[in-house]
Amino acid sequence: MRRQRRLLTGWGRTAPTAATVARPRTTEEVALLLREAGRREGTRRRGAIARGLGRSYGDAAQCAGGLVVDCADLAPGYRIDPESSTVTASSGTSLADLMEHLVEHGYFVPVTPGTRHVTVGGAISADIHGKNHHVDSSFGAHVRSLTLVTPDGAERRIGPDRDPDLFWATVGGMGMTGVITEATFGIIPVETAGVRVDTDRTPDLDSTLAVMSETDDHYHYTVCWIDLLARGRAMGRGVLTRAHHAQVTDLPPRRRRAPLRYTPRTVAGAPLRVPPRLLNTWSVRAFNTAYYARAPKRARGQIHELSSFFHPLDAVRDWNRMYGPHGLVQYQFVVPFGEEPTLRRIVARLASAGAPSFLAVLKRFGEGTPAPLSFPCPGWTLALDLPADLPGLARLLRSFDEQVLAAGGRLYLAKDSRAEPAVVHAMYPRLGEWRRVRQSVDPEGVLVSDLARRLEL
Amino acid sequence: MRNAVGAVDSVLLLGGRSEIGLAIVERLVRDGARKVVLAARGAEEPDRITASAERLRAAGAAEVRPLDFDAARPGTHADVIDAAAKLVGDLDIVIDAFGVLGEQTVFEADPVAAADAATATFTGHVSAGLAVAARLKEQGHGILVVLSSVAGVRVRRANFVYGAAKAGLDGFAQGLGDALHETGARVMIVRPGYVPTQMSAHVSAAPFPATAEQVADAVAAGLRTGSEIVWVPRKLRFVFAGLRLLPRAVWRRMPR
Ligand SMILES: Cc1cc2nc3c(=O)[nH]c(=O)nc-3n(C[C@H](O)[C@H](O)[C@H](O)COP(=O)(O)OP(=O)(O)OC[C@H]3O[C@@H](n4cnc5c(N)ncnc54)[C@H](O)[C@@H]3O)c2cc1C
Ligand SMILES: NC(=O)c1ccc[n+]([C@@H]2O[C@H](COP(=O)([O-])OP(=O)(O)OC[C@H]3O[C@@H](n4cnc5c(N)ncnc54)[C@H](OP(=O)(O)O)[C@@H]3O)[C@@H](O)[C@H]2O)c1
Numbered sequence: 001m002r003r004q005r006r007l008l009t010g011w012g013r014t015a016p017t018a019a020t021v022a023r024p025r026t027t028e029e030v031a032l033l034l035r036e037a038g039r040r041e042g043t044r045r046r047g048a049i050a051r052g053l054g055r056s057y058g059d060a061a062q063c064a065g066g067l068v069v070d071c072a073d074l075a076p077g078y079r080i081d082p083e084s085s086t087v088t089a090s091s092g093t094s095l096a097d098l099m100e101h102l103v104e105h106g107y108f109v110p111v112t113p114g115t116r117h118v119t120v121g122g123a124i125s126a127d128i129h130g131k132n133h134h135v136d137s138s139f140g141a142h143v144r145s146l147t148l149v150t151p152d153g154a155e156r157r158i159g160p161d162r163d164p165d166l167f168w169a170t171v172g173g174m175g176m177t178g179v180i181t182e183a184t185f186g187i188i189p190v191e192t193a194g195v196r197v198d199t200d201r202t203p204d205l206d207s208t209l210a211v212m213s214e215t216d217d218h219y220h221y222t223v224c225w226i227d228l229l230a231r232g233r234a235m236g237r238g239v240l241t242r243a244h245h246a247q248v249t250d251l252p253p254r255r256r257r258a259p260l261r262y263t264p265r266t267v268a269g270a271p272l273r274v275p276p277r278l279l280n281t282w283s284v285r286a287f288n289t290a291y292y293a294r295a296p297k298r299a300r301g302q303i304h305e306l307s308s309f310f311h312p313l314d315a316v317r318d319w320n321r322m323y324g325p326h327g328l329v330q331y332q333f334v335v336p337f338g339e340e341p342t343l344r345r346i347v348a349r350l351a352s353a354g355a356p357s358f359l360a361v362l363k364r365f366g367e368g369t370p371a372p373l374s375f376p377c378p379g380w381t382l383a384l385d386l387p388a389d390l391p392g393l394a395r396l397l398r399s400f401d402e403q404v405l406a407a408g409g410r411l412y413l414a415k416d417s418r419a420e421p422a423v424v425h426a427m428y429p430r431l432g433e434w435r436r437v438r439q440s441v442d443p444e445g446v447l448v449s450d451l452a453r454r455l456e457l
Numbered sequence: 458m459r460n461a462v463g464a465v466d467s468v469l470l471l472g473g474r475s476e477i478g479l480a481i482v483e484r485l486v487r488d489g490a491r492k493v494v495l496a497a498r499g500a501e502e503p504d505r506i507t508a509s510a511e512r513l514r515a516a517g518a519a520e521v522r523p524l525d526f527d528a529a530r531p532g533t534h535a536d537v538i539d540a541a542a543k544l545v546g547d548l549d550i551v552i553d554a555f556g557v558l559g560e561q562t563v564f565e566a567d568p569v570a571a572a573d574a575a576t577a578t579f580t581g582h583v584s585a586g587l588a589v590a591a592r593l594k595e596q597g598h599g600i601l602v603v604l605s606s607v608a609g610v611r612v613r614r615a616n617f618v619y620g621a622a623k624a625g626l627d628g629f630a631q632g633l634g635d636a637l638h639e640t641g642a643r644v645m646i647v648r649p650g651y652v653p654t655q656m657s658a659h660v661s662a663a664p665f666p667a668t669a670e671q672v673a674d675a676v677a678a679g680l681r682t683g684s685e686i687v688w689v690p691r692k693l694r695f696v697f698a699g700l701r702l703l704p705r706a707v708w709r710r711m712p713r
Contacts, residue, residue: 005640007639007640007641012461013459014460014462015458015459015598016459016460016598016641017458017597017598017641018597018598018639018640018641018642019597019641023474044594044595046595046597058461059458063597064547064596064597064598064641065595065596065597065641066460067599068599243709276682325683326459326681326682326683328463329462388461388462388681389681389682393462393463394463394464394488394489397462417461418461418462418464420489449484450458450598453458453547454458454460454466
């Protein structure tokens, strides 16, 4: 098994730490690694954590001084079972690879995040959500069973009906219950590799919220891009896109011959070196203004490719480098329905601060899963990116934390890189319940990530 | 753990009564650090570090722990670092703030006193710095902040014992930083000009002074952006780029 001491960061490229990275090929090798990490004593005891494709923004998939179990080489491959509409895949399989095969067989993943470059293990551990959360909930809701290697080296097959406590502690558990090696989850049938999209531009936050509240339920997928730099009457204006999977009859005649032809593309890569502060209030305002202006005011039934609708950012490889050498911070919170004033205050504050965020998305969540640390719950979620070296950023986000907490909302751990332990503990009142389950499979605390150390999970 | 915006949880201050060191720690505490170890001579004896500890508690530190540390006893340094890690766990930031300015005229008359000062200002940092580096490397993260000085950038006749020790320290810190490249641990060198503190009270102010709080602000900003060298005030970098070019005959006459 190859092992290498390496510096790791999340997608935000902040706070790098060094760990020994191992790439096991089998479940047995995973067990071996975890037992080995557990045998270390004293200050040499630095723990272990699983890593997928490192698309969490902060420090969830790194373990300073310890062992990082990179799941990429775990027996690749997948099996589709048409009978039960499920697929079984190794945890290191990326949704990108999976989609290439699934779509050509007429299936799609039950939930996809804004990038397809995440692994099945990462999708379960963060209990990821997509544009269909309001109808389909999060990834964990679709998992039928999974194989988990716990620190004692045991291999456990668990699911919602088999050791449900451990299963739900693993869903959204950020790798802290063990290393997932394989999972079986539901997939959905699709007729084509296209989506039928309705687009609407909204002039301000109130109309954005109103249109989303009234019409979300008519669509399988919805999301709204928000121009966080728009001020005054235009504050909170956005471009709302809502869609269904396209049927063959929706496609233009020449595409009907190969309706499942799936062609994800990476058109460019970001330059390796970008000057600091390239993304600032002015450049982002120019981008946002142009983006808003280019979007159709109202369009109905346009056919988009799956990849351009779900993963527009994946077209630019390593786009996170655009934030320059100091990296970026992603902030995502949810506040329950009825707490719109909190959402409005935060949007207004971002606009008045001139916070340069060009990837801000607003979405309505539906029902969550039973997982104690899962992020989504019914309400509004706003996700935004900001340069990590933005002056005053720490204070700005801390003031948002307080408002989100007071509104009964929470932050998304997979995106966090800067919150304080006490705040996060208060946001996740079921933390104690989760800790008890974790304690039962990892009594000595072998599993630990930088995120877990920082937030004292 | 250090977070994405440069805030940390634990700090070890070597030179637990240093005014500049305390200003930096206070700033880190205000930015979120909760656990502090103050390492100084006799710190574990009653009342020897109370004032420093009180100041940090008032700023919001949840835990302030004293630890004995003497720069002149290199044989104890590895144990001091171990003890600090036992007290607060991972050391997110270690600040090297001990040193002796002394008086050049006294040093010239008392070579032993000069050598002792050089030990506190330079060689003590070699043993302590290497022990810190080993610990941070094992942790896979952490920053060693070294208080160098513009006095070491080009050594002056008027304070060459101190200046030479700082020059040695600065070079050591640069090399150590390179040795730690890609290990997750880093070294940040701070080069203040004149800072009015108990150390410098007996000498007259030099041009471009800075307060201890300004040094702390500069360090905090450097932590956010991952700076390797921080000049305080910033313009000293350019001033010294020029001063380095002065002919020796002129430089020799530079006051203090
Ligand atoms: C551009 C972009 C857009 C995104 N959009 C969304 C979105 O719309 N919705 C959303 O929910 N998220 C979104 N994310 C976040 C992303 O989906 C999650 O962070 C996801 O967990 C990343 O998967 P990964 O394989 O890269 O995991 P990593 O980032 O490597 O790891 C994430 C966590 O999963 C754990 N983990 C990984 N593999 C395993 C395993 N085999 N066993 C046990 N634990 C494991 C790690 O320990 C870590 O705690 C986005 C991220 C990016 C970069
Ligand atoms: N002040 C300036 O103008 C200036 C400018 C540039 C750089 N600096 C540097 O910044 C650092 C902090 O300076 P400061 O202004 O804060 O001075 P300070 O308050 O005098 O702090 C220096 C500390 O060093 C400690 N020390 C001396 N000898 C020691 C030894 N043998 N073992 C352990 N500790 C010892 C002293 O501890 P005791 O309390 O036990 O004596 C004192 O607390 C120093 O390295 C200094 O050289 C200062």
